[in-house]
Amino acid sequence: MRCGPGGPARPRSSGPGRPGRSRRPERSARVIVGLLTSLRPRQWTKNLLVLAGLIFSQSVHRPALVARALAALAIFCLLSGSTYLINDVFDAERDRSHPQKRHRAVASGRVPGPVAAAVGAGLLLAACAAGFALSLRFGLVALAYAVILTSYSAGLKHVVIVDALMIAAGFVLRALAGVVVIDTEFSDWLLLCTILLALFLTFGKRRHELLALEEGAAGHRPILTEYSPQLLDQMIAVVTASTLMAYALYTVAPETQAKLGTARLPLTIPFVLYGIFRYLYLLYRRDLGGDPSEHLLTDRALLVDVALWGGAVIVLLYLAR
Incomplete structure (x- = not known):
């Protein structure tokens, strides 16, 4: 310990701000993990329907078409993940009353609502842009999927029977996307x-x-x-x-x-x-x-x-x- 003119020097304090700064990476990591789980990777099995067109058109031996179909699958995983994230923002208050869904990242507060909304919208736009880069027809199907699922989250899920039809439409668009991306007959x-x-x-x-x-x-x-x-x-x-x-x-x-x-x-x-x-x-x-x-x-x-x-x-x- 150093001594100064006024007596022994006090140990250097970390200051009130230092613990907060040390916790920032931890909070950021929690937000990132929360965002990733909110994309619901386990739900992406539904997107395997995109590959139905490739399989039933007997085209799995054509590498170029396989590559396009896999790209379409990846885009729809990003699309569906972003719509799940946006849906969690709309449903955060109601999810808090659900025994399981109250633990979701947005409902529990681990991910702030504005952050989830911004990331969800950004991923949605990126997925649609990637869809149009793949082909015009596929991009239109991807855009239709985004519009329908966002409309569902925003209010159509509160209309009896229409709510079920909107979900069914999402599945149909997955199948249609897999067909148009390889330009085969539906x-x-x-x-x-x-x-x-x-x-x-x-x-x-x-x-x-x-x-x-x-x-x-x-x-x-x-x-x-x-x-x-x-x-x-x-x-x-x-x-x-x-x-x-x-x-x-x-x-x-x-x-x-x-x-x-x-x-x-x-x-x-x-x-x-x-x-x-x-x-x-x-x-x-x-x-x-x-x-x-x-x-x-x-x-x-x-x-x-x-x-x-x-x-x-x-x-x-x-x-x-």
Whole structure:
């Protein structure tokens, strides 16, 4: 310790500002981690639908088209992630009343709302710009997806039935994007199956939320007051039967068999049957269904079924012709 004219010198104080400065990197790291988790990478499995056009057009052996399809997939991952982030900003207050969603980064306060909104908007614009750089038609589809999902977050999710149709439209645009990016023909059957499957999953999710939240349902998602378990059960029954019938008719349609060069696609119907029935089992007997993407990653039976269906499609379209 140094001594000065006035006596021993006091130890140097870190000052009131120093601890705050030392915590800034920690706070910044928490914000960055919160932003990344808010992009919901585990939900990006939905974007694999972008690759359907590549697979069913029998183009996986063409490197240029594979590269374009993968670029489209990456853009839609960025698009969907940014819309999730923007949706969290709109829903922050209601998410605080949800037993699980209250832990989300924006709802919990780990990421300030203005920061989340700015980052979400920036990523959305960047994704749309990348889409137009890939091709004009793909860019228009990406822009339509951004407009529809942002409109959903801003207010359309509060309109009964329209909320489900908006989510279904997002799935359809994913499938359409995968088709236009490789400039191939869009199948009406693919459109129909995509719409029905999306409605099936959406109505199942609404039913799970309605029963799981009980009296708190209206506070978290006001549109749930417009539904009832009985109404949702009827809707689920309609779209379940319609989805199965549409897929079965797609596999046996003469135009499908002529285009794909195989009449064996009906062999994949049992996998679709099991997958839908398994999801219904999780919904009605396990009280699950609130997050279909999560179930796809965590339910072993469903994961194996989807893998077997995908493997069967690949074999029938590429190896057993």
